[in-house]
Amino acid sequence: MSDVIVIGGGLAGLASSVALAQAGVTVTLLESRPRLGGRASSLEDSATGELIDNCQHVAMGCCTNFRHFCRVTGLEAAFRQERELFFVAPPTVTTGDRPHVCRFSAMPLPAPLHLAAAFLRLSYLSWREKLTLARGLKALAREQPKAARHKNFGDWLAEQRQPANVIERFWLVVLVSALSESLNRVSVDAAKKVFVDGFLANRHGWEVRLPTVPLDELYSGQLTRWLTSHGVEVRLKSGVERLALENDRVAAVELRSGERLSAQQFVLAVPQHRVCSFLPDAWHDKPPFNRLDQLQTAPIASVHLWFDRPITELPHAVLVGRLSQWMFNRSRAEGKEARSERAQPNYFQVIISNAREVAERSQLEVIAEVVSELKAVWPEAASAVLLHSRMIVEHKAVFSPLPGSDELRPVQQSPMANLQLAGDWTQTGWPATMEGAVRSGFLAAENIVRVLGREVSLLQPDLPVSWLTRWWLG
Ligand SMILES: Cc1cc2nc3c(=O)[nH]c(=O)nc-3n(C[C@H](O)[C@H](O)[C@H](O)COP(=O)(O)OP(=O)(O)OC[C@H]3O[C@@H](n4cnc5c(N)ncnc54)[C@H](O)[C@@H]3O)c2cc1C
Known part of the structure; x- marks a missing residue:
């Protein structure tokens, strides 16, 4: 029996597992899907047979906890920093x-x-x-x-x-x-x-940092190896059905397969709209669970385009005043050595955030508009032939940071003494980002390590505020 069971192999659950393993705590990580990474993961494109990311994920220099997480697990080498x-x-x-x-x-x-x-x-x-x-x-x-x-x-x-x-x-x-x-x-x-x-x-x-390999290679590949070598039992395709409670404590998790697993402590690191489905009805009306369905969400769309030739040499572009918001030149995302073996030639991703209207339109229409915008920006694109395309819409990509929404976000310590909540939607001080998810995982792990009798601070400090900014802002 492990000390801790972590439910959910997105960045929050992964960060908890990493921090707990580093603190010498034994962990079992349960993930319902066949791969890790959650909303930051890849899928196989059936037409090309290639692994493509559900959406380009970007980290910034101010994401100190995500960076720390990548540093300790050795993932940092798989990120490239954009100079401009x-x-x-x-x-x-x-x-x-x-x-x-x-x-x-x-x-x-x-x-x-x-x-x-x-x-x-x-x-x-x-x-x-x-x-x-x-x-x-x-x-x-x-x-x-x-x-x-x-x-x-x-x-x-x-x-x-x-x-x-x-x-x-x-x-x-x-x-x-x-x-x-x-x-x-x-x-x-x-x-x-x-x-x-x-x-x-x-x-x-x-400063913008981009992964140079598919997200799946980061989390299901390199990170899984790190976790297993640090004693974490990673169990994929292990969907949890519910938490079994006794005297307001979690006694065990019941898997969809019927298996029952016990531990001293539990971390529930699933999206907020899934949380209540794990709990008995009596808890649904109690805070903080009764407020979770008020957290609204926003969709993000990614348009994936494969051309017969390069359309631009730029590694990325922010397209102002258009439907297309960011373009990522995925053929240039990977290093030189990787390019020959694995990189997909002339593969571009265009990101459309706040994609409510896009989600209502037909794929063909959106793709046609995006391609025509690229052709207007880069004349090279005008003669390029579009070989293959697809659009992916993540309907509940992130929670909406509406005024007052912070009051709906619970702290990691749940009302049940041995259950921590983790996820970008918990109280982290950050919007829904990889940084927010990792922070929540570290905070949940910090609470558990404290219960086990040790005071540690796992949360990493923010970048220091420059003396000039402090003076400028008074
Ligand atoms: C399209 C898109 C683009 C984004 N772009 C960026 C970006 O550029 N930069 C950035 O910082 N952030 C970005 N984000 C946000 C970022 O991906 C999320 O904030 C972060 O990944 C959330 O991690 P999480 O662990 O909180 O949740 P999730 O990733 O949702 O993880 C929850 C996990 O729980 C698992 N699970 C659910 N039910 C069960 C069950 N019953 N049993 C076991 N496991 C279960 C799920 O399969 C999943 O793996 C983007 C998100 C999306 C969707």
């Missing part, structure tokens, strides 16, 4: 025949000055708009947390008199890809988190 970001100007702003590409990179200056030149290079905003934007960023960073939690960001932008162009071409572009929601469905607090942690606090916060 490429913003493609909206369709109406052109330089010559092609939409202008603005290169966004940091200067060797302390935050927040490190990105000043990058903002100034955004040619599709006027000088006046850039000044208004700078004023808006400062006001946002100074917002008091309590007020910020209950106000929506769309209203806040109107109060701050941010012009429509700045909203469409800057605030929306950043927030929709970070939070996958429209501006009226985002709290000021959540928006503040994205801009302060990502752009203002520390010069490394904005």
Whole structure:
């Protein structure tokens, strides 16, 4: 019998298992699917036979816990850091025949000055708009947390008199890809988190890291080997049916197969809308479980395109003012050696966050619109033949950070003494991200290690706030 049973092999369950194994606790990890990674995983494309990610996953420099998790498990070598970001100007702003590409990179200056030149290079905003934007960023960073939690960001932008162009071409572009929601469905607090942690606090916060291998290779491959070599029993295709409770404690888990497994402590690391299905009816009306179905969710769509030739040499692009939001050149995602053996030639992924409207439309129509946008941006694409395409919509991709939504998110310690909750939807201080999921896993593990008689701090500190930012914000 293991000390701890972790239910769910997404990043929250994986982070719990890693942290507990490092603390010398024995763990059994139960995952219902045949692979690990949860919402950050791959699937086999039946037409090409290749493993493709359900969606490109991006980590940022401010994701200190996700980075720590990758460092201790040896996954970090499978990530590449982008030195610059490429913003493609909206369709109406052109330089010559092609939409202008603005290169966004940091200067060797302390935050927040490190990105000043990058903002100034955004040619599709006027000088006046850039000044208004700078004023808006400062006001946002100074917002008091309590007020910020209950106000929506769309209203806040109107109060701050941010012009429509700045909203469409800057605030929306950043927030929709970070939070996958429209501006009226985002709290000021959540928006503040994205801009302060990502752009203002520390010069490394904005740095983008991309996996160079399919997510499945990271989690079902390398990480599984790490877990097994550290004594974690990983059981795939082991769906849990319910938790068996005795005197308000979890006594065992019952698997769909009928098997019953006991442990001292349990971590329930499944999506929030699944939690109540594991509990007896009597618990559904008790806090925090009675509030979980009020956490709303937002969809993300990924369009996967295979062409007969390269359409651009750029590794990625942020497409401003279009249906397509991010383009990832997956043929260039992998290293040189990997490219010859495994990389899929001329494979591109286009991401559409806050994809409610897209989810209502036909795949063919969305793919046609995305391809025509790519052809308008990159003339090379005009002569390229689309060999194969598909769209994947994750309907409950992330929870919506609506004003007040933080109050619906429970802490990891559940009302049952030996049950921890973990998942990006629990109280982490972060939106639904890999960082949020890993934080929740570390916090759950921290609680368990404490119960077992040791005080440890597993949560990693945030990047330090630069002296200049502290002075600038007073
Ligand atoms: C399309 C998409 C794009 C995203 N892009 C990004 C990004 O670029 N950057 C970023 O940081 N984040 C991104 N995210 C968010 C990120 O993927 C999630 O926040 C994170 O993966 C959530 O991890 P989790 O462990 O909390 O939940 P999940 O990944 O949902 O894990 C829950 C696990 O529980 C398992 N499970 C469920 N029921 C049972 C059962 N009965 N028995 C056993 N196991 C069970 C599930 O199979 C799953 O593996 C994206 C998410 C999506 C969907």
